Amino acid sequence: MAKKRLKVALIYPEPLPSQKARSVSFVYTAASLAKMDLDVDLFIEKSGTREEIEKIYNVDLSGVCINHIYRRMLCFKSNAIFNFFIKRKIVCYDILYLRHLKTAYAVIKNRKRRQNYKIIYECHELFSETVRSPKSKERLLNYEKFVLENADVVAFVNNTIANSCSKQFNIKNKHTVYNASRFDFDFMPKDFSEISSVYYIGSLYDWKGIGELVTAIYAINNRYDLKFHIIGGPEENLLKMKQDLIVNRLNKNIKLVSFKNFTEIKEILKRQKVFIIPNNPNYIENKFSLPIKLFEYLSSSSLVICSATPPIKEIVTHGYNGFLYDPREPESLIKVFEEIFAMSPEERQKIAFNAWKSSRTFDDRAKELYELFHNVVEKNA
Structure with missing residues (x-):
């Protein structure tokens, strides 16, 4: 029997476009859902045009109906304004999909x-664990408890946060739905006979661990x-980092470049062979990231x-589809490079192939x- 064509509202109380990773996830998820047998509407803060x-x-959003909701009245801007207007718009849908805690609470x-x-509700972190103020912590914990225990489904972005939340809250229906890659590459054999460059593409927030990576590079370049x-951040934010690299004589070993667009990132992924994801272990944000x-x-058939x-x-399983290291220990990253350089090009290629097989697209x-x-709608039909 044919499945009912569902009406789905994806609710994102922020402006688009944006450099934020969460905006990438939401936009690409909307575009991929629109390829399915669904009516997909995207509700965003009044901002950019289609x-x-x-x-x-x-991305092609031709299958997505984009609706702009005010988040500002006179000189005031608040999610509460967005939440007030959104509740009048959502009564005719089968599914409401959200990832913003306070908007989910209001809905x-x-x-x-x-x-x-x-x-x-798509859950990607516990905000009550990342704030320091006891009053804010208590308030956010109350929001989280209400949303996680009253949403029809909580879609976690990884099992780590799913397991942590399950110990704290009475969640009635949970699923893990991992994020994905914007790029749907075929496998690309690369020349791993020589490795001379390592790439990081992303933001430069302290918790991302760029400082820890630079510390490790001191030791790595002795061997x-x-x-x-390092690619990311606006040019003005890179100036001090560039000056620090010159002072510490690392400017020949580290190249800093500002944000790249989709096409430029795609070409870097296709051409280059080694990519890295550092982090700062002192930040709780990395617990669930x-x-x-x-x-x-x-997805780029590379060593990760x-x-x-x-x-x-x-x-990622160390030695199978990538390599793992302890960001607290520069020596740990050196050992990873020792392992990579001890491998034959064929062994490196096999790991890159396994990496490619481990990826997934937003269509997936x-x-x-x-x-x-359909499961949540039919269960309660």
Whole structure:
């Protein structure tokens, strides 16, 4: 029997386009869902046009109905304004899919008994664990408890956060739906007979661990002649880092470049052979982080070196589809390079092939969500 064509609302109370990784995930998820047998609407803060969003993300949103919701009144800007307007727009949908905690709280709180839509909350972190103020921690914990225990489904982005939340909250229906790569590459055999460059592509927030990576590069370059390329952040934010590299005589070993667009990143992934994901172990944000860039690195048939965090270890097995190291110990990263340089080109190629097999696209993600949507609707039909 044919499945009912569902109406799905994806709710994102921020402006688009944006450089934020979460915006990439939401836009690509919307575009891939629209290829399925679904009616897909995207609700965003009043901001960019469809053409601007498609251009920045290099994505086709022709199957997505984009709705702009005000988040500002006079000189005031707040999610509460967005939440007030959104509740009038969502009564006719089968599925509401959200990833913003306070908007999810407002939508669940305002749901009337006769409204049959199902609310799926995508959980990617526990905000109550990342704030320091006791008052803020208590407030966010109350939001999280209400949303996680009252959403029809909680879609976790990795098993690490799913297991942690299950110990703290009474979650009635949970699923793990990993993120994905924007790039749907075929396997690309690369020349691994020589390795001279290592690439990082992403933001430069402290918790991303760029400082820890630079510290490790001091030690690495005493043994190996490697050039590290760090790509991310606006040019003005890179100036001080560039000056520090000159002072510490690392400017020949590290190249800093500002943000690249979709096409430029795609070409880097196709051409280069080694990519790295560092982190700063002193930040709680890394406890649950499983970055999109991991899936994009893997999809590029490359050697991928990652910090050995629990979420990343769900995807990467050391020596099989990538390499893991302890970001607290520069010597740990040196040992990874010792292992790589001891391998034959054929052994490196095999790991790169396994990396490619381990990746997934947003179309793969959309298929999982499609089944999840139907399961939750049909269960309560």
